[in-house]
Amino acid sequence: MTSARRLRPVALAISLGVAACGTATGPDEPAPAADGVRLGGTITVFAAASLTDVVAELAAVLAERHPGVTVRPSFGASSSLREQILAGAPADVFAAADAADVDAVVDAGAARTPVPFASNHLEIVVPAGNAAGVDGLTDFGDDALVLGVCAAEVPCGRLAQAAFAHAGVSARPDTEEPDARALLAKVASGELDAGLVYRTDVLAGGADVAGIALPPGAAATTTYPAVVLDRSRQRDVAEAFVALLVSDEGRAVLARAGFGPP
Amino acid sequence: MTGPAPVRPPAVLVPLALVAVTFVVLPFVALLQRTPWSDLADLLRRPIVTDALELSLVSALAATALSLVFGVPLAWVLARSQLPGRSALRALVLLPMVLPPVVGGASLLLAFGRRGLVGAPLHEATGLLLPFSLWGVIVANTFVALPFLVLTVEAGLRAADRRFEDAAATLGAGPWTTFRRVTLPLVAPSLLAGAVVCWARALGEFGATVTFAGNLQGRTQTMPLAVFLALESDRDAAVALSLVLIAVSLAVLVPLRDRWLGT
Numbered sequence: 001m002t003s004a005r006r007l008r009p010v011a012l013a014i015s016l017g018v019a020a021c022g023t024a025t026g027p028d029e030p031a032p033a034a035d036g037v038r039l040g041g042t043i044t045v046f047a048a049a050s051l052t053d054v055v056a057e058l059a060a061v062l063a064e065r066h067p068g069v070t071v072r073p074s075f076g077a078s079s080s081l082r083e084q085i086l087a088g089a090p091a092d093v094f095a096a097a098d099a100a101d102v103d104a105v106v107d108a109g110a111a112r113t114p115v116p117f118a119s120n121h122l123e124i125v126v127p128a129g130n131a132a133g134v135d136g137l138t139d140f141g142d143d144a145l146v147l148g149v150c151a152a153e154v155p156c157g158r159l160a161q162a163a164f165a166h167a168g169v170s171a172r173p174d175t176e177e178p179d180a181r182a183l184l185a186k187v188a189s190g191e192l193d194a195g196l197v198y199r200t201d202v203l204a205g206g207a208d209v210a211g212i213a214l215p216p217g218a219a220a221t222t223t224y225p226a227v228v229l230d231r232s233r234q235r236d237v238a239e240a241f242v243a244l245l246v247s248d249e250g251r252a253v254l255a256r257a258g259f260g261p262p
Numbered sequence: 263m264t265g266p267a268p269v270r271p272p273a274v275l276v277p278l279a280l281v282a283v284t285f286v287v288l289p290f291v292a293l294l295q296r297t298p299w300s301d302l303a304d305l306l307r308r309p310i311v312t313d314a315l316e317l318s319l320v321s322a323l324a325a326t327a328l329s330l331v332f333g334v335p336l337a338w339v340l341a342r343s344q345l346p347g348r349s350a351l352r353a354l355v356l357l358p359m360v361l362p363p364v365v366g367g368a369s370l371l372l373a374f375g376r377r378g379l380v381g382a383p384l385h386e387a388t389g390l391l392l393p394f395s396l397w398g399v400i401v402a403n404t405f406v407a408l409p410f411l412v413l414t415v416e417a418g419l420r421a422a423d424r425r426f427e428d429a430a431a432t433l434g435a436g437p438w439t440t441f442r443r444v445t446l447p448l449v450a451p452s453l454l455a456g457a458v459v460c461w462a463r464a465l466g467e468f469g470a471t472v473t474f475a476g477n478l479q480g481r482t483q484t485m486p487l488a489v490f491l492a493l494e495s496d497r498d499a500a501v502a503l504s505l506v507l508i509a510v511s512l513a514v515l516v517p518l519r520d521r522w523l524g525t
Contacts, residue, residue, distance in 0.1 A: 079494035146376070146394065151477060153495040174394040175476025178491060182473075190377040191393055 040068030041234040043241060044090060046081040047073055048097035049181050050200050054257050058244050069237055077154040077179045085110060092232035093241055098155040102225045114225035116262035117245040118254045120198045122159055122220035124212040125187050132193035140171040148183050148195040151176040159222055160196045166219035200258040223262055297505055298498045305502040313480045314488035315506060318465055321484060325403035325464040326457055333411040341419035359409045366405055367473025398475035399482050403464035411460040418452020458518060462511060
């Protein structure tokens with residue numbers, strides 16, 4: 001190879017590098033946030049499984065308003081997330097499906113003031129078509145039906161036990177699922193005749209399931225609190241996320257998913 | 263006859279082996295340190311512990327038995343037969359080892375659930391329902407544990423000296439007699455090792471069980487399921503359950519001697 005030909009790839013590389021450097025200087029600055037503060041950084045949000053779609057949507061809204069902000073959600077049963085936080089997990093925000101789990105975190109000194117941002121209530125969920133003809137809580141005492149509830153260790157299960165106790169029903173479930181979405185999936189596929197999940201889960205189940213409302217006063221409502229954890233290294237971003245949850249916009253997203261006001 | 267003469271280990275292997283041992287043993291040590299020894303006796307008497315232990319032992323044993331009955335013939339086919347497509351068959355059989363157990367459980371539902379490919383007609387015809395029953399637990403355990411047995415026994419069969427089987431045939435033994443009285447004893451160490459690994463895998467199974475059989479104390483809640491749920495509500499019970507599971511496993515695995523497993 002002649003020396004000129006040998007140099008050509010080098011020349012190409014240098015010119016590409018210069019061109020890249022050239023475009024890197026002077027990008028358009030992103031517009032500052034409405035309040036003039038530009039936030040940046042990554043936060044980890046531990047949220048109850050029922051908040052999956054809501055948190056994903058609000059994370060996108062926050063990232064759009066503040067480019068440079070990334071929200072990394074981690075979903076699970078609130079009790080499981082609580083245990084992870086108590087064991088030192090690096091979360092910035094904790095949004096739980098009931099007050100007990102957030103209170104436990106506050107009592108352990110890991111956070112201070114919880115903020116209620118939504119409510120949810122239980123509904124009976126049946127596969128589309130309701131082949132088994134389920135119509136109320138009393139059907140959960142029927143041995144002939146294949147029924148499921150959430151395990152008593154998770155908020156959805158605790159709420160179910162309260163609802164059964166209130167209605168005086170001696171429930172005979174065939175399975176106690178570790179989380180509401182797993183229960184929903186089994187009802188949606190027709191493996192279970194009915195289950196007790198949150199209203200928001202029923203909506204998330206779409207056309208595969210139908211919901212049967214419980215009578216009012218059935219002791220089946222829960223309030224969702226959110227709290228910023230003291231260990232957060234991006235406190236301002238975390239607080240912005242919680243503020244978004246309680247804002248009108250957050251309220252609208254929550255309402256679309258089936259949540260009620262706090 | 264004594265074993266082979268002891269070999270001095272290459273120097274670099276010893277510290278690496280020490281790291282491996284520490285890595286495996288350390289969580290167990292941490293568990294022992296966290297155990298509520300004074301409450302242990304009470305915790306172990308609780309129905310949630312005794313129910314889960316009984317279910318775990320019964321289902322693991324049943325899964326091992328099923329794996330032996332159906333897995334050994336499969337291992338023989340993979341090792342000895344001239345069937346075309348054996349490699350593809352082996353890959354399929356080993357699939358449950360690679361799949362995340364929850365995926366395995368979901369697939370089992372699609373096959374044997376009430377609306378499943380086989381489960382639906384089965385339910386229509388006989389009213390039999392595998393999910394949410396002990397048999398569902400056994401099916402889930404067998405599904406994940408069978409490949410371990412097949413793999414081990416196939417390796418044993420491949421390594422076995424076929425001249426003994428040829429000699430038996432020459433002496434007039436039929437295929438079944440040869441299999442029963444020559445082949446099986448010849449691969450006994452692999453059978454035992456395979457059965458043990460299969461049993462251990464079945465005992466620790468969680469994902470496929472909870473997805474296919476569900477979770478109900480006294481009916482389908484095995485030890486791993488009980489531990490998982492107890493972790494969120496009662497740490498002490500979770501630690502006690504874990505301790506029992508480890509103790510039971512050690513009780514079976516420790517007495518296994520090198521020579522039984524075939525060195």
